[in-house]
Amino acid sequence: MLKNLRGRVAFIFEEENFDVDQIVGVKNIKITDVIELAKLAMQSYDQDFHAKVRPGDLLVGGPNFGYGHPHYPPMRAMLHLGIGGVIAESFSPGYWRGEISMGFPQASCSGILGLVERWDELELDWDKNEVRNLTKGRTLLIEPLSYADRQMLDAGGLIPYLKRPMPSAEPAQRGTSSCNAQA
Amino acid sequence: MGYTITEKILARVSGKAAVKAGDEVMAKPDFVIAYDFPGYTDVYFRQMKEEFGIERVAEPDRYAIFIDHMVPAATPKEEELHIGTRQWCADNGVPLYERRGIGHQVAAEVGYAVPGAFVVHFDGHISQLGTFGTLAMGIRRNLLEAFVRDRISIKVPQTVRVNLHGTLQKGVMARDVFHHLVRTLGPASCRFQVLEIAGPALSQISNEGLQTITALAMFTGAVTAIVNPDEGRLAYALPRAKKKIEPVFGDPDAEYAAVHDLDLTNLEPLVVIPPTPANSRNLSDFLGLEIHAGYLGSCASGRLEDLRIAAKVLQGRQVKSGFQLNVVPTSQEIMAAAGREGLISILAEAGAFISSPSCDYCFGRIATMTANQRAVSTGTLNVRGRMGSPDSEIYLCNAATVAASAIEGAIADPRKYL
Numbered sequence: 001m002l003k004n005l006r007g008r009v010a011f012i013f014e015e016e017n018f019d020v021d022q023i024v025g026v027k028n029i030k031i032t033d034v035i036e037l038a039k040l041a042m043q044s045y046d047q048d049f050h051a052k053v054r055p056g057d058l059l060v061g062g063p064n065f066g067y068g069h070p071h072y073p074p075m076r077a078m079l080h081l082g083i084g085g086v087i088a089e090s091f092s093p094g095y096w097r098g099e100i101s102m103g104f105p106q107a108s109c110s111g112i113l114g115l116v117e118r119w120d121e122l123e124l125d126w127d128k129n130e131v132r133n134l135t136k137g138r139t140l141l142i143e144p145l146s147y148a149d150r151q152m153l154d155a156g157g158l159i160p161y162l163k164r165p166m167p168s169a170e171p172a173q174r175g176t177s178s179c180n181a182q183a
Numbered sequence: 184m185g186y187t188i189t190e191k192i193l194a195r196v197s198g199k200a201a202v203k204a205g206d207e208v209m210a211k212p213d214f215v216i217a218y219d220f221p222g223y224t225d226v227y228f229r230q231m232k233e234e235f236g237i238e239r240v241a242e243p244d245r246y247a248i249f250i251d252h253m254v255p256a257a258t259p260k261e262e263e264l265h266i267g268t269r270q271w272c273a274d275n276g277v278p279l280y281e282r283r284g285i286g287h288q289v290a291a292e293v294g295y296a297v298p299g300a301f302v303v304h305f306d307g308h309i310s311q312l313g314t315f316g317t318l319a320m321g322i323r324r325n326l327l328e329a330f331v332r333d334r335i336s337i338k339v340p341q342t343v344r345v346n347l348h349g350t351l352q353k354g355v356m357a358r359d360v361f362h363h364l365v366r367t368l369g370p371a372s373c374r375f376q377v378l379e380i381a382g383p384a385l386s387q388i389s390n391e392g393l394q395t396i397t398a399l400a401m402f403t404g405a406v407t408a409i410v411n412p413d414e415g416r417l418a419y420a421l422p423r424a425k426k427k428i429e430p431v432f433g434d435p436d437a438e439y440a441a442v443h444d445l446d447l448t449n450l451e452p453l454v455v456i457p458p459t460p461a462n463s464r465n466l467s468d469f470l471g472l473e474i475h476a477g478y479l480g481s482c483a484s485g486r487l488e489d490l491r492i493a494a495k496v497l498q499g500r501q502v503k504s505g506f507q508l509n510v511v512p513t514s515q516e517i518m519a520a521a522g523r524e525g526l527i528s529i530l531a532e533a534g535a536f537i538s539s540p541s542c543d544y545c546f547g548r549i550a551t552m553t554a555n556q557r558a559v560s561t562g563t564l565n566v567r568g569r570m571g572s573p574d575s576e577i578y579l580c581n582a583a584t585v586a587a588s589a590i591e592g593a594i595a596d597p598r599k600y601l
Contacts, residue, residue: 064371068564093406162328
């Protein structure tokens with residue numbers, strides 16, 4: 001099943017309705033070479049980001065992260081730089097669907113902005129549905145993944161997910177929260 | 184407790200007596216729709232074969248492909264994409280609609296907006312089929328699931344109901360209603376939920392106007408928008424429906440995540456300032472701002488009522504010298520009707536550049552802006568770089584405002600011309 005994510009907070013995007021295209025810059029959004037994209041990533045936020053980031057580090061976002069017209073290159077660049085996933089207050093559905101289908105972990109966690117500072121060490125536990133701030137010794141719940149999203153992350157994205165046997169037509173589970181972040 | 188229209192539709196397509204919001208089901212879409220676009224359809228077609236060994240889709244009439252982007256082609260590569268699409272459709276026996284107009288509009292015209300049907304696309308603006316009581320969702324790359332399996336995994340969404348009240352003033356259009364809704368409820372107000380439009384004022388909004396509102400649902404965070412179709416919506420959709428499905432309606436005691444009431448009586452024309460569709464403002468605060476280009480078209484406008492009001496504003500007047508006004512009727516059917524009504528000649532005489540239907544103006548593939556240029560637009564989106572340079576700007580507004588601004592070369596209030 002899904003492995004816990006563990007890493008430092010590499011950056012905090014506090015802005016509400018954050019447009020992820022800003023990560024590489026709109027003028028670079030059509031670049032397909034991931035090495036070039038990774039070089040361009042975060043230049044308007046932290047020019048030394050590449051040097052500071054370590055494999056497994058995580059990004060933290062604000063409410064409605066990924067709003068607007070999200071494209072795939074920014075997070076392809078982040079994956080290439082070793083980022084292990086994004087934890088945000090909440091997500092915009094189009095962005096969420098796109099990244100989960102790429103097998104890039106995303107977790108919706110109300111209160112995350114108040115839980116962390118940059119470079120804190122976090123652990124994201126998919127079975128307990130919680131984020132632990134190992135630096136500060138505090139914990140918050142995340143919204144549980146839907147069955148399909150969990151399977152897709154576990155498989156490593158849409159294509160390997162679809163190669164698994166089709167789930168039964170019976171409901172896999174009833175949502176446990178009234179505001180689950182998966183449709 | 185009763186059921187929403189969304190729950191009823193998803194119950195039928197997942198083969199169950201009933202489902203409730205939060206249930207995860209495997210649902211069989213009545214129709215799977217896409218337009219050809221690099222990185223989407225060409226990839227699906229390739230992956231079907233190479234990854235899944237599927238040579239042909241099993242039920243070709245359940246699929247529909249549109250060629251509406253890169254029309255007309257400007258490079259050999261674009262035409263090659265279209266050739267690949269035509270070939271795939273021919274090999275699979277899948278209906279192809281080319282040069283008929285913007286697919287989301289043509290889908291309604293040719294009968295995919297079946298009341299009570301479940302439709303998927305990769306593009307979220309397909310939500311506009313909700314005008315006719317169709318549950319239509321954009322699921323991005325996950326649409327591949329619908330090409331390689333007959334059912335897709337879906338979690339039944341909750342519904343946010345918005346009741347419209349009051350009477351729209353002259354010069355205030357459906358477009359303004361949507362942006363008012365975003366301003367009032369917020370750009371995350373319907374996240375992962377269905378936006379259901381209802382209320383006494385809904386009957387004042389034409390099918391075309393409602394197509395505008397439902398087309399833009401994603402900017403409230405909604406996964407789609409829908410209405411319980413009244414007689415007028417059904418009268419449009421049922422005679423052309425591609426599938427016989429009994430229309431369904433939500434129960435009076437259906438359970439909603441939230442219910443909001445929106446009074447339209449004092450609503451004024453709005454403008455959505457760059458760089459995000461969350462930025463609804465009063466038009467009156469931006470009057471006089473210099474503008475270089477105007478775009479009247481897209482899947483969220485460019486319909487007869489938009490062309491009529493633009494023609495009313497521009498009749499006997501001229502687009503300001505140097506201003507680039509592009510008018511793009513949304514479909515061939517609409518363009519022909521506009522011709523019969525004399526709208527095309529009025530717009531042409533006023534100095535508008537009138538194009539056959541194409542999606543290409545909306546995303547800057549043509550009529551591309553350079554740095555420091557500014558447009559008023561009825562397109563879908565105003566993010567940076569959407570219509571050209573990342574240093575150009577897009578102000579979204581209704582069709583009448585585009586026309587009025589074209590006369591003045593600056594953001595203008597259309598009501599003085601009506």
